[in-house]
Amino acid sequence: MRLLHLLTATLLGAATGALGGTSKKPSEERFQLYHGKAVSSSPVKLSDPSYRELTATPRDYSVAVLLTAMDSRYGCQLCREFQPEWELLARSWTAGDRKGESRVVFGTLDFGDGRDIFMSLGLQTAPVLFFFPPTTGPHATVSPEPIRYDFTGGAQAAEVVHSWVARYLPDRPHPPIKRPINWMRWISTFVILSGGLTFSYVAWPYVLPVIQSRTVWAAITLISILLFTSGHMFNHIRNVPYVAGDGRGGISYFASGFQNQYGLETQIVAALYGILALSSISLAVKVPRMTDPRNQGIAFFAWFGVLFVVYSLLLSIFRGKNPGYYFSLPPFM
């Protein structure tokens, strides 16, 4: 009972506070106040009352508010990813527009500071980005309802949100985004580069024979070819899973369907290609160079058997991918 009482009291208090705020200050004054805050630190950190005051209706300015939940308790990954981009956008916009000619205020409302707002808006998820268009003045729109930004594509870069905001602010200046120079990256690049140069200068006599070794180059070439022809680039572009369950608690190593594959699957295929190539190389190059007839015979039959069995296995795997395919070789018929 007491709890309920307390709750109503706070709600009432908040409501009267908000009402009072609206009635007290005219739109121009509110804009100057919050723009002044924004100049010192943008985006403006809002709370329940200030959110209500800022977005109160009649207003001749626009407001972009990010409702977020930064506290680690809520585990909002998207909020944390988007926050720096949002701050960058707000900062560079305000810095490029100190006089407030674009008449827009950027604000952030954290769930911790504005629980009631989240409740009253019925928000279940964060982050949410609202854009409140002006209701009076030359740029007034018909509907005072805020426009909601679509976060379905994940955390977007500041430039994307910038163009979204700019779309609703025609005929006004759109200060561009200025990304700060990443000193850390420059310094680390410089250090790594100079370190690498020094190392290569010192190690040159040892590295040179490796670079000039034909076997090393042959190995690099063959491995890259095997990677590319076994669909590694497909994995890289499509971000396919490494393996997947088969629905019965086991692991399915091969994706069903001709256009699909798993990461492990391509590695298996690359290994099979590699074994086939290696046995062919041995049969073509190594075996006829053996001088001892007995050893040569053993090596020949070993490589020949490997080639035969592995090719049969490869065909059977391919039949699994392409049900209409019916060519096969023993032993994997």
Add this chain to the structure above:
Amino acid sequence: MSADPLQALASAGKGESTRGLLRVIILALIAGASIASRLFSVIRFESIIHEFDPWFNFRATKYLVANGFYNFWDWFDDRTWHPLGRVTGGTLYPGLMVTSGAIYHALRALTIPVDIRNICVLLAPAFSGLTAVAAYLLTNEMTPSSSAGLLAALFMGIAPGYISRSVAGSYDNEAIAIFLLVFTFYLWIKALKQGSMLWGALCALFYGYMVASWGGYAFITCLLPLHSFVLICMGRYSTRLYVAYTTWYALGTLASMQIPFVGFLPVKTSEHMPALGIFGFLQLLAFLDYVRSAIPSRQFQTFLWLFAGGTFGIGLLGLVIATSAGVIAPWSGRFYSLWDTGYAKIHIPIIASVSEHQPTAWPAFFFDLNMLIWLFPVGVYLCFQQLADEHVFIVVYALFGSYFAGVMVRLMLTLTPVVCVAAAIAVSTLLDTYLSTKSPKPEESQAVEGAEGKKAKSGLKSTSKPMVGVYSIWGKSMMVSALAVYLLLFVLHCTWVTSNAYSSPSVVLASRLPDGSQHIIDDYREAYQWLRQNTREDAKIMSWWDYGYQIGGMADRPTLVDNNTWNNTHIATVGKAMSSSEEVSYPIMRQHEVDYVLVVFGGLLGYSGDDINKFLWMVRIAEGIWPDEVSERAFFTQRGEYRVDAEATETMKNSLMYKMSYYNYNNLFPPGKAVDRMRGVHLPEVGPTLSTMEEAFTSENWIIRIYKVKDLDNLGRDHMSAAAFDRGQKKKKATKKRGPRLLRVD
């Protein structure tokens, strides 16, 4: 006695001229086989042009034959991209059309009456025979083994990776371009080996032909400089390289600039910069070579360092300035997506929407190349044994070819030649080793080993020992028979793949009836023929861009957009018209003077390539231009599903595409039983209504549906209320109270 015929045969094969004759006969047979294996579709269906792009090439060829070369060169086509038109003569690669036009006129001159359509249909198989010969020539430059070339020709002739783009009827640029690619490489190797200006000029000539034929010429433009660069890095600069490269570059670039579509690109865009850079680099090297012979070596060292540093600095500065000033254009989108694989998906939805630009999964490699795919690394390894200049070429080509083929399905085509060459080297090495009747004697071979134990230092470790040979006759026969089995399997595989996967014209669909007999689904041609016979000559047809070329070619009617996707905004306009509601679409269609709208619907037949499946791409492309008015999100339900049944979103149900696809569809079924067989869902009982257009034609299996856009209403009403009136729904306002009716008596 029985040895006599054998002896005779063996001695007959010894003579050089007999061998030459045999080789010619075998090559001719291979060329014949490669032509024959591409004729499946002609035998099964008829002599018909396939797919989409070939229809444009066919139409352009007809124009060329009818109007002559100069008119073709200046051709402005006002029947595509209405109302913009297209400067067709300046925006196509004319090589293909000119080739068939030349063949046509040559045959006419020989008084052989032949239809231009048959030339177009059979051009690709004929050129594949030439490609087999070119592969033979290229491989012969790589290895002294005489069998390798013939094997390469055979592989090239029947490998499905190449057949996929060169069956009869597939009248596309690739049909002749792969021959030109392989032949240009052959000429390049020839020029490089001999340091000959003649071969270099021939190489440039065929390079020019290649540029005139296919946009993929950039592959040669990048590969030859890369090969030269690798040779220079290996310390193999020579005057042969200088002569071959500079001849090719100077003449080839001039030749390529004669094509209006290419124009000044070779000196402006980044794709061509490596070739220019290596050209300059070779001049510097030649200059240094000259200076070294003229001044003492101590001074030369200082000179070298100063010179190299200065050149590098000036070059870099020039490049930066030129790029930032916009003299050199940045990488074009299609090419850029090869390097930064995420680029296309974000920036250019139209590129990402084309299935040819998707990456390649491993089954596709095996499907297209079968056992060649694992013989390929073997051949590349064998190239490392000698590693002469031409072997470096194979290695470089193999690396880059396989990278590009992995990134883009359609570049399998450029990989196939090198795979065939490398695999042929591998198989011929195996055959040469195991298919000899001579067996070594153990004592002799030991003596040989003692004599030249350590000789070659620079080669691969595995080949440092001398070749001995195979002792066991059993092993030899096993290996040879296994190889024969593999090769037979390869031939069977290729025939099967060609017959099953690559021989359908896609204009005509084939299906099997329950009793196993073939049933032809000919809806496309039925619909295009309807358009040709029932509409005005200048009736504008709106459809998604995939069908633009076919409408232009088969129905001969103007289209709004087609497969030459040069104007993204115009395509987005069509996408917006398709994905918006009737109220929005109708003004767009009126503005573009659209008379008919054509949609492809696979719901009745379960045909997967229909417009509802492509619809999201239309939405995405339209959203790229009008983010306020079209939103991809609105086509997905709350739970993020793309649905077409009763649960579909309002935006989806109101979109023109949805309405046109499912209009009247539920009347085919008993009430409440309407089902979309493609997506396997039940449709709502009440189908969509259309008020701004009326159904004009629906093909037999409902694959093509054509709608006529209504003219403005006679009474000045808007179409919604007019349609509502026709349905008998009176307006609420109109129901005024009237007095009781009176019988008038005069």
